[in-house]
Amino acid sequence: MTETSAIAQGAARRTANGKSRTRIQLRNRERILQAALQVFSQYGFRGATLDQIAGESGLSKPNLLYYFPSKEAMHQDLLQALLTAWLDPLRALDASGDPLEEILAYVKRKLELARDYPRESRLFANEILQGAPRILPILETDLRALVDETAETIRGWCAAGRLAPVDPVHLIFSIWALTQHYADFQVQVTAVLGQDNPFEAAEAHLETLFRRLLTPG
Amino acid sequence: MTETSAIAQGAARRTANGKSRTRIQLRNRERILQAALQVFSQYGFRGATLDQIAGESGLSKPNLLYYFPSKEAMHQDLLQALLTAWLDPLRALDASGDPLEEILAYVKRKLELARDYPRESRLFANEILQGAPRILPILETDLRALVDETAETIRGWCAAGRLAPVDPVHLIFSIWALTQHYADFQVQVTAVLGQDNPFEAAEAHLETLFRRLLTPG
DNA sequence: CGTTCTTTTGACCGATTGGTCAAATTCAAT
DNA sequence: ATTGAATTTGACCAATCGGTCAAAAGAACG
Numbered sequence A, B: 001m002t003e004t005s006a007i008a009q010g011a012a013r014r015t016a017n018g019k020s021r022t023r024i025q026l027r028n029r030e031r032i033l034q035a036a037l038q039v040f041s042q043y044g045f046r047g048a049t050l051d052q053i054a055g056e057s058g059l060s061k062p063n064l065l066y067y068f069p070s071k072e073a074m075h076q077d078l079l080q081a082l083l084t085a086w087l088d089p090l091r092a093l094d095a096s097g098d099p100l101e102e103i104l105a106y107v108k109r110k111l112e113l114a115r116d117y118p119r120e121s122r123l124f125a126n127e128i129l130q131g132a133p134r135i136l137p138i139l140e141t142d143l144r145a146l147v148d149e150t151a152e153t154i155r156g157w158c159a160a161g162r163l164a165p166v167d168p169v170h171l172i173f174s175i176w177a178l179t180q181h182y183a184d185f186q187v188q189v190t191a192v193l194g195q196d197n198p199f200e201a202a203e204a205h206l207e208t209l210f211r212r213l214l215t216p217g
Numbered sequence C: 001c002g003t004t005c006t007t008t009t010g011a012c013c014g015a016t017t018g019g020t021c022a023a024a025t026t027c028a029a030t
Numbered sequence D: 001a002t003t004g005a006a007t008t009t010g011a012c013c014a015a016t017c018g019g020t021c022a023a024a025a026g027a028a029c030g
Helices: A023-047 A050-057 A061-067 A071-091 A099-116 A118-129 A136-159 A168-184 A186-193 A199-214 B023-047 B050-057 B061-067 B071-091 B099-116 B118-129 B136-159 B168-184 B186-193 B199-214
Strands: none
Touching (some): A023 A061, A023 A071, A023 A118, A023 B118, A071 A099, A071 A118, A099 A136, A099 A168, A118 A168, A118 B168, A136 B186, A168 A186, A168 B118, A168 B168, A168 B186, A168 B199, A186 B136, A199 B168, A199 B199, B023 B061, B023 B071, B023 B118, B071 B099, B071 B118, B099 B118, B099 B168, B099 B199, B118 B168, B136 B168, B168 B186
């Protein structure tokens, strides 16, 4: 189990009300969140059990509940950490940069996220599949605002003839769909390809796809 | 609850060992499968409970188990019916037709499936997210063979210059990813769009996308 | 060393899980 | 109307669910 480079760090050095955390707390919260991520991302919230998470983390079940008040709290922590990491690359899209290269860079960054954090991607997919009961408000406000803003940028690029005309929001959906597919449907992809690392070919394919879609003229 | 036009018909008039089914059996098996589809597609296999399915179907829990030997059996029935319906459009791709129009027709058909049978799409997504424990063998044999075959057709089209050069398998992945996204992530799509029916715009967008990707020259 | 605080755990709780079964009810065909 | 089969259900089961608690074990510090 790799502990390096986790998106969801339970390792905030201070708790919500300011108390500092011990070395042991830091280590164990992280172990629990990693185990919870593993289990939640595979079975969804309802399908996951504390016993599975306990087994995966190597801690006893009551010990989990010493660090987290409930199963729900673990899931919340994971989702919250995920959402910021998930949306950041979209924020990084620079309106003053070269349109095509900006978008291709975003595609590449998103595909790298899918490659390096497939469990996080599947956790998110599970939440959406279940109707997003815990993050729907965020989707309708924060995410929607961010997408609207980005769409406006893209619309500007199209209007200026620097990008082939395209529906900006559906373009964003396409980027999400294509990149997340390689994480969420990894089992299917590798089953069909009969090989383990589709990401190199995927990157080349997606660059071709978006270049042809968006190159003006 | 619409009962018309279900992909997963539990309504085979004869059981596996040849016994014919009564009117009541036909009706109740169908009601159970529809309810099970609703629940499984939202919560996954593990997260779904017989009590939920019982409530959704309006039948008592022991009554469910009069028509199906187990929760597992309901899930199996749904997956099996789904798989054939899911793969058929790909089989319908005609090597002797016009390349671009054949592929665009497939994209359209697949998007219609996502629009008309989103629960089936989510059921499949859930199964894959969980590692495809019940259908991995089928993916590795039947699906892979079908994809290989189709890829060969597409490769031929590319080689003949009738289609812009493209990785055929990743093209197929792209079609799946883009069309299923509108079913599996419907909640997110409508939350961001703030409107309910994204499919009309999606169809136009996807036609543009694949036309630009695949038009030769 | 002893003391205090943190961490861990075994035993346990009521609720829910998938599933069983015998008895009751409804149906279809005479 | 009677009968025999098909259907439905209330009561029940062992296992598992998320979560509690008091007591034990481990760190930290003077």
